[in-house]
Amino acid sequence: MPCVRSVLPLRRAIGPLVLGLAMLSPAAFAAPMAPPTGGGAPPVGAPGAPTVTHLAPATVHRFVRAYRAIHRIHLKLIHRLATHPKPAKAHALEVKAQHKMLAAVSGAGLTVARYNRIASLAQTQPAVRQQIIQQLQATHGR
Numbered sequence: 001m002p003c004v005r006s007v008l009p010l011r012r013a014i015g016p017l018v019l020g021l022a023m024l025s026p027a028a029f030a031a032p033m034a035p036p037t038g039g040g041a042p043p044v045g046a047p048g049a050p051t052v053t054h055l056a057p058a059t060v061h062r063f064v065r066a067y068r069a070i071h072r073i074h075l076k077l078i079h080r081l082a083t084h085p086k087p088a089k090a091h092a093l094e095v096k097a098q099h100k101m102l103a104a105v106s107g108a109g110l111t112v113a114r115y116n117r118i119a120s121l122a123q124t125q126p127a128v129r130q131q132i133i134q135q136l137q138a139t140h141g142r
Contacts, residue, residue, distance in 0.1 A: 064139060
């Protein structure tokens, strides 16, 4: 079992992945979310931030491939956590799922940071969101 130090960076990296997954639920596509608030650089799509209105089709395809894989892993994790109430077993399942999610993103040809940027763009840029919806619909069931 990995030590706590090795799991913490995974949690920091995978947390946004799962958030990106939640942000891209069908309900989330119906209406854009308000951009997050906080310090630092302006959020993607905020005034002062560069506006992206289109992603390359290959990028959209890679994102959708990673999104679907993460969604499947997340659903399996939820099911397994419901059947394993012991904290030690639950933690082991979470760590395993985190590794699988990271592998799914890299296997799709993206970095976690790039995946999260695209998920953020999908929330703030209607044209990008529409590209992703179209790819999801075109590849439904795959």
